[in-house]
Amino acid sequence: MNNLGTNKYLFSKGIDSYFEGVYNGYQFTLRFFKEAFRSPFHFREIINQCFEIGLKSLSLITLTGFIIGVVFTKQSRPSLESFGAVSWLPSLMGIAIIRALGPLVTSLICAGKVGSSISAELGSMKVTEQIDAMEVSAINPFKYLVVSRVVATSISIPILSFYCSFIGLIGSYYNVSSEEATSLQVFYHNAFSNISFLDIFSSFTKALVYGFTIGIVSSYKGFFATHGTRGVGKATNQAVILSIFLIFLEELIIVQIVNWIRYF
Amino acid sequence: MEKEKIQFANTEDVVIKIEGLYKSFGELEVLKGVDLMLQKGENLAVLGRSGSGKSVLIKILAGLLKPDKGNVTMLGKQLNQLKPKQLDELRLRMGFSFQSSALYDGMSVYDNLSFPLTMNVKHLSKKQVNDAVEEALDAVGLIDKIESDPEELSGGQRKRLGIARTLIMKPEIMLYDEPTAGLDPVTCAEINALIVEVQQQYKTSSIIITHDLTCAKNTCERIAMLIDGAFLKIGTFDEVFATDEEQIKKFFSYNFTL
Numbered sequence: 001m002n003n004l005g006t007n008k009y010l011f012s013k014g015i016d017s018y019f020e021g022v023y024n025g026y027q028f029t030l031r032f033f034k035e036a037f038r039s040p041f042h043f044r045e046i047i048n049q050c051f052e053i054g055l056k057s058l059s060l061i062t063l064t065g066f067i068i069g070v071v072f073t074k075q076s077r078p079s080l081e082s083f084g085a086v087s088w089l090p091s092l093m094g095i096a097i098i099r100a101l102g103p104l105v106t107s108l109i110c111a112g113k114v115g116s117s118i119s120a121e122l123g124s125m126k127v128t129e130q131i132d133a134m135e136v137s138a139i140n141p142f143k144y145l146v147v148s149r150v151v152a153t154s155i156s157i158p159i160l161s162f163y164c165s166f167i168g169l170i171g172s173y174y175n176v177s178s179e180e181a182t183s184l185q186v187f188y189h190n191a192f193s194n195i196s197f198l199d200i201f202s203s204f205t206k207a208l209v210y211g212f213t214i215g216i217v218s219s220y221k222g223f224f225a226t227h228g229t230r231g232v233g234k235a236t237n238q239a240v241i242l243s244i245f246l247i248f249l250e251e252l253i254i255v256q257i258v259n260w261i262r263y264f
Numbered sequence: 265m266e267k268e269k270i271q272f273a274n275t276e277d278v279v280i281k282i283e284g285l286y287k288s289f290g291e292l293e294v295l296k297g298v299d300l301m302l303q304k305g306e307n308l309a310v311l312g313r314s315g316s317g318k319s320v321l322i323k324i325l326a327g328l329l330k331p332d333k334g335n336v337t338m339l340g341k342q343l344n345q346l347k348p349k350q351l352d353e354l355r356l357r358m359g360f361s362f363q364s365s366a367l368y369d370g371m372s373v374y375d376n377l378s379f380p381l382t383m384n385v386k387h388l389s390k391k392q393v394n395d396a397v398e399e400a401l402d403a404v405g406l407i408d409k410i411e412s413d414p415e416e417l418s419g420g421q422r423k424r425l426g427i428a429r430t431l432i433m434k435p436e437i438m439l440y441d442e443p444t445a446g447l448d449p450v451t452c453a454e455i456n457a458l459i460v461e462v463q464q465q466y467k468t469s470s471i472i473i474t475h476d477l478t479c480a481k482n483t484c485e486r487i488a489m490l491i492d493g494a495f496l497k498i499g500t501f502d503e504v505f506a507t508d509e510e511q512i513k514k515f516f517s518y519n520f521t522l
């Protein structure tokens with residue numbers, strides 16, 4: 001580092017701190033995997049967190065899932081009609097909702113609703129020294145707070161995502177049935193007719209990855225919050241933005257990989 | 265309420281030994297060669313101005329901050345040589361009362377106390393936990409608040425609860441960070457009495473960080489003046505008070521409330 005002369009930054013303050021952030025995030029994730037598989041396991045806390053996440057976002061996901069199902073079906077109808085392919089509508093909606101919309105919508109909602117509350121909670125615990133208090137009581141705060149929350153988001157967001165897809169299809173059926181006489185069974189049969197195991201699996205993988213991302217990013221931002229209550233606000237804000245950004249990035253990557261597998 | 269002084273004959277009864285401690289944050293040098301010994305059973309006050317590094321010192325003792333240089337030996341164990349697990353074992357033998365109380369605000373008063381206990385001691389029956397919680401709350405005079413939430417407590421009660429939370433683990437060493445800061449004189453006197461009571465009942469050795477002279481005089485056998493990052497003078501209250509060091513005299517003259 002001697003050849004840096006008087007400039008104490010490698011590139012500039014902004015770029016340096018960006019890379020520092022990436023490195024610290026990587027270390028944080030690594031620490032998660034190290035500690036997650038080592039006892040003690042805080043099962044009670046994990047279950048509590050799962051319930052909290054579920055309760056927090058269930059109503060919003062139900063509403064949003066339903067609306068998206070209705071709206072997408074409504075908007076796809078004219079194009080399919082012009083090809084005379086309206087009977088493909090359920091099948092198209094099945095693909096759109098299960099493959100893409102379910103996991104994405106769920107995780108975006110959870111990034112806002114769950115991610116912000118995790119980073120706000122951990123952040124305020126950090127700045128009021130509650131995390132230090134755990135540490136001096138010989139309780140590993142990383143394990144108790146971070147690991148349990150990340151595991152909880154990784155479990156509950158996939159579940160919520162399937163639930164969202166299910167509700168989305170109901171919304172879609174609502175719209176279909178108002179135009180044509182189709183029974184729910186026939187609708188679901190058609191909707192799933194083009195869904196392969198790979199679709200279900202990739203949908204699950206996406207939701208798992210997004211859930212993990214939301215958990216890690218929000219915990220990281222909260223766990224290292226500084227500068228009092230203002231810092232907590234900042235951390236919360238950054239957690240939501242970064243989660244959403246990473247979710248879209250991961251969506252892109254996963255879709256590429258899945259397509260590659262599909263046509264392999 | 266002058267308390268009787270304990271005599272220390274045996275120098276082997278040292279529970280905390282600090283040697284040549286340095287700590288800086290960036291350009292800011294906070295601790296510049298701190299040396300100190302705490303005897304078994306003794307209460308020692310660390311006095312110093314705001315920002316002189318008292319909290320930094322006590323956080324180093326609890327292993328929350330790492331010193332840049334120097335050694336801390338606590339209960340015969342050198343802090344920087346401990347593995348995480350050993351550090352945790354040591355931490356169970358010491359109690360830390362935070363300047364901000366640092367109560368878990370998502371938990372009730374009861375859970376604040378039972379949490380460190382149940383997390384550290386496996387297979388306790390419900391009754392054992394109840395008894396321990398009640399005993400600790402009783403010791404700090406908060407037994408009637410057992411079902412409250414921390415938000416419902418006053419500043420003094422929060423401090424007491426913070427102390428009770430450490431007492432539940434039956435510590436050998438207590439570290440108090442400004443136990444009386446921001447409290448009215450009557451409450452201060454109550455906390456002071458509590459600190460002495462803890463010393464006698466739980467047989468603890470304590471370091472009490474404060475800038476409150478009344479607290480130092482009434483609770484401690486010795487006081488240490490932290491000035492410019494090092495202890496300028498360590499001795500009984502009267503010894504330190506009688507010094508002709510300019511900076512200590514200045515501290516005392518501003519702070520005189522006895």
Ligand SMILES: Nc1ncnc2c1ncn2[C@@H]1O[C@H](COP(=O)(O)OP(=O)(O)OP(=O)(O)O)[C@@H](O)[C@H]1O
Binds near residue numbers: 313315320321
């Ligand atoms: N984590 C940290 N990062 C950077 N600087 C710090 C940190 N902790 C403390 N400091 C600085 O160290 C100095 C000493 O802080 P400390 O909290 O120990 O003071 P104090 O003696 O406890 O004061 P008070 O009586 O107000 O509590 C302060 O100037 C503070 O800004």
Ligand SMILES: [Mg+2]
Binds near residue numbers: 319363441442
């Ligand atoms: Mg302080």
